[in-house]
Amino acid sequence: MAKTFQKPQALSSTPTHYCPGCTHGVIHRLVAETIDELAIRGRTVGIAPVGCAVLAYNYIDCDFQEAAHGRAPAMATGIKRVRPDLIVFTYQGDGDLASIGMGEIVHAANRGEKFTTIFVNNAIYGMTGGQMAPTTMPGQRTTTSPFGRKTAEVGMPIRVAELLGSLVTPAFITRQTVIRPKYIQKTKKAIRQAFTYQMENRCFSFVEVVSTCPTNWGMTPQEAIQWTEDVLLPYYPLGDVKTPPEEEPAHAK
């Protein structure tokens, strides 16, 4: 009998440390499936962030470097510049990428670095225990915004995909989610597209994945999915923000 479904080779058998209802596991699997399908495990280097996914290398089985908080895009730049033949991806959360690492991601995207970023946005700091992030929603209660995010004091949540999409340098920028099977299929396609653009040496590629954090949101997994759909997705709309032009623009030549 033919095998129709199995664990990707790039996914280890280690049980994850993620909380029930967390979507990191699904996203890890999609990355691992993509690495398998594109047959690039032997030349892929992942970069783990500081955040819940700091131990991503325990689950995704390829060469890995562990970053300081927010610095993954600079490390990816270093690797990719000296070894353009390697496939390099960063896997970062919203505290890591949108707060402390905002400078690094903007400049890496603007230079058009040929690596891929998987940006897991769950609107909160997970690993440190549920503090407010730049992506936390207005009124959202966290341990450092116990009365709800006050936008008059700390501004509105940052839409990173749109922000990066505003850069003139060609790029593939998309926002997806994995809270329902129909979305998971689209996210898989987007991640595969992102890695493919990198393999074609086309552009910087960025997949934001709107994700859940039931533990720090104080919700059940089902409530978290519903809240994502009702509150996060209207503010963080899904779809491609930017795709690279078919013709290489003059300034990139």
Place this chain on the structure above:
Amino acid sequence: MSKVLMKGNEAIAEAAIRAGCLNYFAYPITPQSEVAEYLAWRMQEVNGVFLQGESEVAVSYMIFGAAGAGVRVFTTSSSPGISLMSEAISYLCGAQLPAVFVNIMRGGPGLGGILPSQGDYLQATKGIGHGDCRLFVMAPEGVQEAAEMVMRAFPLAEKYRNPVMILGDGLIGQMMEPVEFPDHLKSVPSNKNTWATNGMDHRKSKTRNLVRSLFLDSQILNNNNLILRDKYERMKKEDVCFEAYNTEGDYRILIVAYGTMSRVCKTAIATLKEQGIDVGLIRPQTLFPYPEAAVREAARKESCRHVLCIEMSMGQMVEDVERSVLGARPVKWYGKCGGDVPTPEEIIELVKSTLALHKSY
């Protein structure tokens, strides 16, 4: 190869290429920007990698990424920029990655000034980053030695899998001197397949490599620190470097100085010699590991009455001198910072006033 007249910063840049390092990331800062300006065109000639990063913070992690991928890589900066890189240096030590940092020091604290200084001695040798990390630190006294130390830095970084720093003051970077790049200091990168994330296919391996500094288990973290400590102890045994100058005679005063300051001291020592006053000099070439034994032995010479530590700072290396002399002789510090280098005349005066303290003179 014949001698060429070069600015220190340019010689440092060229020396890295001659050493076989074709990867450079940097951010502009006075007084070392000529390194980046030189390599911006020179790396293209040798088909190397040159990238100006958006900040010293980002640059230091580009260095981390490239070092982790198993290539020779280096950066150059000056004092405030090195402070920004110190986080990554700690991570490099923790993850045991080889890389070379050049600090062409300027005055501080804060924005300080842009003139030469030796104010980063303690930062480089004792407090470069959080956690139990150490840099291997070398201090050149001129352009020729700066070039040679850069060429030696890469194999040393690879020997210890630890970052190495060339600590020069602004004068070393800015002055022009004849320099020759010795062929015998060319070296090839050591085998990195056991730890570098250079791709499993590339190293024909079925198992992946991890570059990391996170060890949540207390025993594993302690073990990692024991490995690092062993390396730092090995540096002290195998790679201490210093110059003993005019130490054959019966000097009553011993000077300890490094970098530009040691050259000024040599001028003063030559003048004093003409006046019949013998002064010895120990010039540390490695600041970590520190030539403790050499300083101690030179200070304990029977004729020696006093040790002078002369620095372009408010007194930093003097702590290592005192630690080395262990109270066997009195140690006096003299120095200036802000960019004014103590002159030979000041040093001659200092030597004479110190001698006057000892009745036997």
